[in-house]
Each structure stands twice: as C-alpha cells, then as structure tokens.
Amino acid sequence: MAQQAYMTETDNGGSGPERRAPRLRRLLDRLARGWRGDRRIWRRGLVLAVCACLLALVMLAHAHIPNRVGSLGSLVETFLPWLGLTVPVLLLLALVRRSATALIATVLPAVVWLNLFGGLLTDKAGSGGDLTVATHNVNADNPDPSRTAREVAASGADVLALEELTATAAPTYEKALQSTYKYHAVVGTVGLWSKYPMGGVEAVDIRLGWKRAMRATVTTPAGPVAVYVAHLPSVRVKLEAGFTARQRDKSADALGEAIAHEPLTNVVLLGDLNGTMNDRALNGVTSQMRSTQGAAGSGFGFSWPASFPMARIDQIMVKGAEPETSWTLPATASDHLPVAARVKLAPPTD
Numbered sequence: 001m002a003q004q005a006y007m008t009e010t011d012n013g014g015s016g017p018e019r020r021a022p023r024l025r026r027l028l029d030r031l032a033r034g035w036r037g038d039r040r041i042w043r044r045g046l047v048l049a050v051c052a053c054l055l056a057l058v059m060l061a062h063a064h065i066p067n068r069v070g071s072l073g074s075l076v077e078t079f080l081p082w083l084g085l086t087v088p089v090l091l092l093l094a095l096v097r098r099s100a101t102a103l104i105a106t107v108l109p110a111v112v113w114l115n116l117f118g119g120l121l122t123d124k125a126g127s128g129g130d131l132t133v134a135t136h137n138v139n140a141d142n143p144d145p146s147r148t149a150r151e152v153a154a155s156g157a158d159v160l161a162l163e164e165l166t167a168t169a170a171p172t173y174e175k176a177l178q179s180t181y182k183y184h185a186v187v188g189t190v191g192l193w194s195k196y197p198m199g200g201v202e203a204v205d206i207r208l209g210w211k212r213a214m215r216a217t218v219t220t221p222a223g224p225v226a227v228y229v230a231h232l233p234s235v236r237v238k239l240e241a242g243f244t245a246r247q248r249d250k251s252a253d254a255l256g257e258a259i260a261h262e263p264l265t266n267v268v269l270l271g272d273l274n275g276t277m278n279d280r281a282l283n284g285v286t287s288q289m290r291s292t293q294g295a296a297g298s299g300f301g302f303s304w305p306a307s308f309p310m311a312r313i314d315q316i317m318v319k320g321a322e323p324e325t326s327w328t329l330p331a332t333a334s335d336h337l338p339v340a341a342r343v344k345l346a347p348p349t350d
Helices: 002-011 017-036 046-060 072-078 080-097 100-121 145-153 170-177 246-260 280-286 292-296
Strands: 131-137 159-163 183-187 190-194 198-203 213-220 223-231 236-238 242-244 267-272 314-319 322-328 339-344
Touching: 046 080, 046 100, 072 080, 072 280, 080 100, 100 292, 131 145, 131 223, 131 267, 131 314, 145 159, 145 170, 159 223, 159 267, 170 183, 170 190, 183 198, 183 213, 190 198, 190 213, 190 223, 213 246, 223 246, 246 267, 246 280, 292 314, 292 322, 292 339, 314 322, 314 339
Parallel strands: 131 159, 223 267
Antiparallel strands: 131 339, 159 190, 183 190, 198 213, 213 223, 236 242, 267 314, 322 339
C-alpha cells in the first residue's frame, strides 16, 4: 500500500518544486514546438528588427549625430544610458510576435549598451585615498540653507564646493559651515570650504559676464591641489529650438582652457556642469580629466533631478590624482543630489 501511494503521488507530478518543474518543461516544449512549426518566424517582426538595428546604430554612433539642429547630439548623449530600457521592450515584442529575426536583431543594441555602460554596473570603489571632496548645487530657492549645509558637511568631506549661492543665503551657509571648515572663499555664486589652508583664490572667466567659476590652491598633507569650482549655464529643451546649450558649450570650452594651463600636478574640478560625461560639448573638460564616478563608483551616480535622478550633471573630475571611490549623498532641500569622492593625490613634481 505504501508503494502504491508513493507511485500515485509520483504519477500526479509530486508536490512543490518537483511538481512545478514538469509543468515548466511542458510549457517550454509547447513554445518550442510552436516556433518550430511556424515557418513565418523569419518573415515576421521585420519592423522590430529594423528598430533594434537603428537603436544599436544610435548608441554606437552617437558622437556623429549632428549638433547643428537643436543640439540633437548633446540631447541624445545626455540621456544615452536610458536607451537601454528599450532593449527589454523590443525583446518582449519579439517574443509576442514570435519573430526569430527580431530576437536576433535585439542582441545588437544589448551588446552595444553593455559595451558602453556595462562597466558602470560593477562596484569599483577602493579603500585608500588622501582627500575626500564633495560638491552640491544647493538651489537658489533652497528653503533651508542651514540644514542643507549641515547635511553635506556630515559627509566628512575635507573640501566642499557649493554652487548656486545667492547673496542672501551665502552668509547662512558660511555660519553653518564655520565649525567644520576653517577656510573658505565665495566668488560670485560659487563657494569653496576647506579643512586645509587655502590660497590663490581667483575667479575663472567662463565667458558669462558674471562670476560662476573659481580656482583655489588647497594645501593638503599630501601636497598642493588646484581646486576648480564651476557652475556652467543651464540648458533647456524647447519644442521650437531643441536642446539650447550654446552658452553652456562656450563656458565649457573656456573652463577647459583654464584647466589646460593649470601648473599644479593635482587638479580637482567640482561643480554642476549641466552636462554628462557622454556629452561631446564638454570635450574641452572631459578630454583632459577623469570622472570619479566612472573610474571608482558603483552605478551611474545620477544626481539630477533629486526627486527622480535621470542624469549625472554634477561632476567630480580629477587630473593627476587617482579616483578611489565615488558616491552620491542623501537628498537635501535642493533639486540636486550632492556627490562625493575620495582621491589619491599624485606626488607633486618639482
């Protein structure tokens, strides 16, 4: 009787995982038979296949999309990582259409996306470093500057840059940060706070007509560091004009020229550049500096907008120094997330 009961339970498929497994195999077998018996699987889904190939082409050749009309190239490059979300959509549609052609074509954009951004999916953070830096666009309309200052100071940054400072709010930030940072300077709408001595403070001309960038020398225990703080002009997406970024692009070129002439070995750039590392309009800066997020971060490190980050426009870049780790800080009352990094300084050259 015991043997009969056992055989009866086995014949009914068992229970738990043993019972579910045959069902899954039967489902897969039915799908496979349906595909094998359908001679149209290669003829269906040609439109999906073309869409997949075009998507792969856009990601692969994004640098060749012209910027002459509405800065279309820069717009695509700003949100380039998000194009990867269309890959699973195309895959699902190919399965629904039972199209082998579309399925194979979907592999192309998947491979291109992984080649471009796959490295950002791994954690490259190290444990060393000589200097911790942070930057935050605090938002000119910030309703609680004092609290925002305390929150970013809690990051433990040795050097802190703030952008979008107003004349009325700047004293509040200075008061809130004075117990943590002995040295500071404010130039126009940007400011720099440091635990180490700071000198050589000057405005950097980024061709705006008003001051939104500065440079200072911070004397750390590991040697002097040239720290640049910049807030490049905002960009706008308009139906009649596209991606309006001409002023931002001119300012980026000017900032790049200033950094290119910097005599110190270690250079750190902190600020809101209103552009991503993929945006070719920032080549004047990105061609000579490394992003700490790309080299030592985990994930994309999107910083804007704070409510649903979609792009990394707040940047920490280095020249000479080596990124060790990079991360985003918790949201404050600003519409940007603060970002921070720890870097290892190169020995100064004589």
